[in-house]
Amino acid sequence: MTAHTITIDGQQVPFIEGQTIIEAATAAGVYIPHLCHNPEFTPHGSCKLCTVKVNGRNCSACTFPAVDGQEVLNDTEELNETRRAITQMLFVEGNHFCPSCEKSGNCQLQAVGYFLNMLDAHFPFFYPSREVDASHPEVMLDRDRCILCELCVRASRDVDGKNVFALSGRGIHTHLIVNSTSGKLADTEISVDDKAVHVCPVGAILVKRTGFEVPIGQRIYDHQDISEVSLAMEESVAGESHGG
Amino acid sequence: MYNREHLLEAAGTPMPLTETEQSVLMRIVDRHAADATQLVQILREVQASFRHIPADAMDSLAAALGIERAQVQAVAEFYTFFSTKPRGRYDILISDSITDHMLGSREIAAYLSERLGIQPGETRSDGQVSFDYTSCTGMCEQGPAGLVNGLTLTQLTRERIDRIVDLVNAGTPVTQWPREFFAVKDNIRRADLILKTELKPGSALKWSNTRGADSTLAEIEKSGLRGRGGAGFSTGMKWKFCRQAKSGPADAPAERYVVCNADEGEPGTFKDRVLLQSYADQVFEGMTLCGRVIGARQGYLYLRGEYLYLGDHLDRVLQERRRNHLLGSNILGEPGFDFDIEVRIGAGAYICGEESALIESLEGKRGVPRNRPPYPVTHGYRNKPTVVNNVETFAAAALIGLKGGAWFADVGTEKSKGTKILSISGDCAKPGIYEYPFGTSIRKILDDCGATNTLGLQIGGPSGIFISDREFDRVLGFEDLPTGGSFMIFDRTRDILEIVRNFTHFFAHESCGFCTPCRVGTSLLRNQLDKLCAGHGAKGDLVELTHISKLVKNTSHCGLGQTAANPILSTLERYPELYEQRLRAKAFEPGFDLDGALEVARRMAGRDDAHAHLEQEAVL
Numbered sequence A: 001m002t003a004h005t006i007t008i009d010g011q012q013v014p015f016i017e018g019q020t021i022i023e024a025a026t027a028a029g030v031y032i033p034h035l036c037h038n039p040e041f042t043p044h045g046s047c048k049l050c051t052v053k054v055n056g057r058n059c060s061a062c063t064f065p066a067v068d069g070q071e072v073l074n075d076t077e078e079l080n081e082t083r084r085a086i087t088q089m090l091f092v093e094g095n096h097f098c099p100s101c102e103k104s105g106n107c108q109l110q111a112v113g114y115f116l117n118m119l120d121a122h123f124p125f126f127y128p129s130r131e132v133d134a135s136h137p138e139v140m141l142d143r144d145r146c147i148l149c150e151l152c153v154r155a156s157r158d159v160d161g162k163n164v165f166a167l168s169g170r171g172i173h174t175h176l177i178v179n180s181t182s183g184k185l186a187d188t189e190i191s192v193d194d195k196a197v198h199v200c201p202v203g204a205i206l207v208k209r210t211g212f213e214v215p216i217g218q219r220i221y222d223h224q225d226i227s228e229v230s231l232a233m234e235e236s237v238a239g240e241s242h243g244g
Numbered sequence B: 001m002y003n004r005e006h007l008l009e010a011a012g013t014p015m016p017l018t019e020t021e022q023s024v025l026m027r028i029v030d031r032h033a034a035d036a037t038q039l040v041q042i043l044r045e046v047q048a049s050f051r052h053i054p055a056d057a058m059d060s061l062a063a064a065l066g067i068e069r070a071q072v073q074a075v076a077e078f079y080t081f082f083s084t085k086p087r088g089r090y091d092i093l094i095s096d097s098i099t100d101h102m103l104g105s106r107e108i109a110a111y112l113s114e115r116l117g118i119q120p121g122e123t124r125s126d127g128q129v130s131f132d133y134t135s136c137t138g139m140c141e142q143g144p145a146g147l148v149n150g151l152t153l154t155q156l157t158r159e160r161i162d163r164i165v166d167l168v169n170a171g172t173p174v175t176q177w178p179r180e181f182f183a184v185k186d187n188i189r190r191a192d193l194i195l196k197t198e199l200k201p202g203s204a205l206k207w208s209n210t211r212g213a214d215s216t217l218a219e220i221e222k223s224g225l226r227g228r229g230g231a232g233f234s235t236g237m238k239w240k241f242c243r244q245a246k247s248g249p250a251d252a253p254a255e256r257y258v259v260c261n262a263d264e265g266e267p268g269t270f271k272d273r274v275l276l277q278s279y280a281d282q283v284f285e286g287m288t289l290c291g292r293v294i295g296a297r298q299g300y301l302y303l304r305g306e307y308l309y310l311g312d313h314l315d316r317v318l319q320e321r322r323r324n325h326l327l328g329s330n331i332l333g334e335p336g337f338d339f340d341i342e343v344r345i346g347a348g349a350y351i352c353g354e355e356s357a358l359i360e361s362l363e364g365k366r367g368v369p370r371n372r373p374p375y376p377v378t379h380g381y382r383n384k385p386t387v388v389n390n391v392e393t394f395a396a397a398a399l400i401g402l403k404g405g406a407w408f409a410d411v412g413t414e415k416s417k418g419t420k421i422l423s424i425s426g427d428c429a430k431p432g433i434y435e436y437p438f439g440t441s442i443r444k445i446l447d448d449c450g451a452t453n454t455l456g457l458q459i460g461g462p463s464g465i466f467i468s469d470r471e472f473d474r475v476l477g478f479e480d481l482p483t484g485g486s487f488m489i490f491d492r493t494r495d496i497l498e499i500v501r502n503f504t505h506f507f508a509h510e511s512c513g514f515c516t517p518c519r520v521g522t523s524l525l526r527n528q529l530d531k532l533c534a535g536h537g538a539k540g541d542l543v544e545l546t547h548i549s550k551l552v553k554n555t556s557h558c559g560l561g562q563t564a565a566n567p568i569l570s571t572l573e574r575y576p577e578l579y580e581q582r583l584r585a586k587a588f589e590p591g592f593d594l595d596g597a598l599e600v601a602r603r604m605a606g607r608d609d610a611h612a613h614l615e616q617e618a619v620l
């Protein structure tokens, strides 16, 4: 195996043939903000939070392959401003009432907002009317908070082998559907142990009767930056899949 | 306690299909060999038979095709021409392109709406008819145009609307409506290399059989031909990459595909429609030639749903070619030269013109662009090496196969060889199809088509740019003004902001919704521009408009989002004063319409007096 490197903000970062920019960055302890990316699943590239500049061009770090000699810009004022605006777009597109949300403090959208120093929603709210599905005895689906990252779609398809979730519709009307005639979660094959139930970066998919077990104020991102948490978690995942 | 039966009842369990309906459904599935990649084709027929995609049919289709119900639903809810609620027995759509507007489509639509007694988007209570707007139908020079049950209506007038309403009310089948309602003209005004050179069906293939695939590819490369669909990638290079790409394990037979992009969704573009109507043999010959060069056995022509009326014609031409051994096995007696072509029809989605979204659609999925790399030349249809080219590219390639690369490269400019076919519409005396050598000036083109008092023009469609009357010496070509062929002319009576607004609405409607910046950003832009045009814009709103525009342009996943802000950015740059004139003398005005938000409360309270309204405070 020959040694390959790219630079990220001037820092030399090694990579293995076939890795994406974000994989190389994570392995080297460099955090690139992301939401739809999760190292356990196939790269997706839809949220665009991981936008970096590669040789002067914007690319999604989670899908773009690392190529020898690439000069990547990541932690710049301009890119972070762009990412902040994208995060704000995700906030206004849905209905995110953080103070009353069970995911508050454990939510990656919120945490990314903190990390990017997002102080308001900036854009006018869309206040969409979205369906809440409480039909299942153990799993709750609140589409108000869905950011359409398709992690549940990928997890159910690729890990659980069930295809419980899918995105439907088009454009601003894109929405999450479940795989049943009634359109209700209770009539799908989902079970509370499914991977799909536990990958949602926001509070759209929740396990019932576990609410507020950890008090607000003592949750993951109440005390730690998402950059640290995510690197710690994802380096171990990446370590497993690449054999160290 | 939670009670499933009760919940199901509340959700409104759909009516089960009758036995007859079920057999209609299964016949449709059988016609498509229960092939799940044909889901879009299947749903087109279900929509035509049932006037919607019934919830129950989704289950049956999923079972019959061996796919998930969610996939059927997701596809049904993606394409404009599918609906999950019943539409009228006559489903009328009016083209909402800016060129249709300029020919009076909005007045025509308002008249239709009044005569039918329904609003856009509604179905009449007797289920007889529904009416709505739709994106550009590609009849820009013979509008106002529309569709009835998918078939193209041209040159709509009030008088025609009266007759249409009578036919609808009388229940006369569309097949018995006057032929002239559906007449589509070619309007070829200037022919050059492509439109003038005669190609006898099979002649390019015969030549290619004689000189071999390598030499044919060499001629295509020598011609300097670049893609006519917009991006302008070298055609020779594309074919070469695809030919070289590994299609699977070395011991398996090579599997490669040729796809003709006939989605022609860019508003103001209609030259592919004319090529398919009157030069179909030439287009198919180009595809077959490509098949020979890259070693493909199957080609697909992805026809936009709006051109449904061309489907039978194209099938007839294909049939004729099969009879003449120009398709099928051992084409023209050449052993091992096997190739066939199938027409697949879209269902109303501009994004399906983007090559990887088109491939997704061909595979029976929602038209969402893929991540690239890998590119279709290595991982295309069914993940196999695939060439996707525009209709005009294939038409040019066929002639190059016959006449040689030098013949083509002789015309045009250094970096843009050959000619370009333009679809000219808008304010000019002679709109239609004009073919020019690259390097021709805008001024010459405007002269030829009889444009006077011209304010500016939109070249390359909404995703292209607006050029002003100070730029008429600019020339056609990849060096200066690249274009897929849309050329919309506006004279001084037109309101630029209205044009920009039309384009911006178009993108918001057509965004596939995959990536955040385009999904949310195009809607933000639309709302922002509406606010400005409604006279509620303040200085801050212009800054905001630019800010969102740049964000959408720089971070979107595909060409749609990357160009969606072009109309705004290119006119802001050229006509900042036009935007400023619309502003109120304020730094900020909320985007939130406080008084508007009270509307529901007013309706519920049955009040509309002065006290039930709120005047919004602006920040000076």
Ligand SMILES: Cc1cc2nc3c(=O)[nH]c(=O)nc-3n(C[C@H](O)[C@H](O)[C@H](O)COP(=O)(O)O)c2cc1C
Binding pocket: B226, B227, B228, B229, B230, B231, B232, B233, B261, B262, B263, B264, B265, B266, B350, B351, B352, B353, B354, B355, B356, B388, B389, B390, B391, B393, B558, B559, B560
């Ligand atoms: C949103 C979008 C829509 C497009 N629509 C079309 C189209 O209708 N027809 C077309 O030929 N190319 C279209 N393209 C370009 C195709 O992606 C692709 O570049 C082209 O088909 C390649 O063929 P060519 O090399 O012959 O131009 C579109 C691209 C984008 C991003």
Ligand code: SF4
Binding pocket: A145, A146, A147, A148, A149, A150, A151, A152, A153, A176, A199, A200, A201, A202, A204, A205
């Ligand atoms: S429910 Fe959660 S995991 Fe699924 S798409 Fe929405 S945000 Fe992503």
Ligand code: SF4
Binding pocket: B351, B369, B510, B511, B512, B513, B514, B515, B516, B518, B519, B556, B557, B558, B559, B560, B561, B562
């Ligand atoms: S840019 Fe728009 S059309 Fe393209 S992938 Fe993103 S949402 Fe879809």
Ligand code: FES
Binding pocket: A033, A034, A035, A036, A037, A044, A045, A046, A047, A048, A049, A050, A051, A060, A061, A062, A063
């Ligand atoms: S994390 Fe890369 S696009 Fe979402």
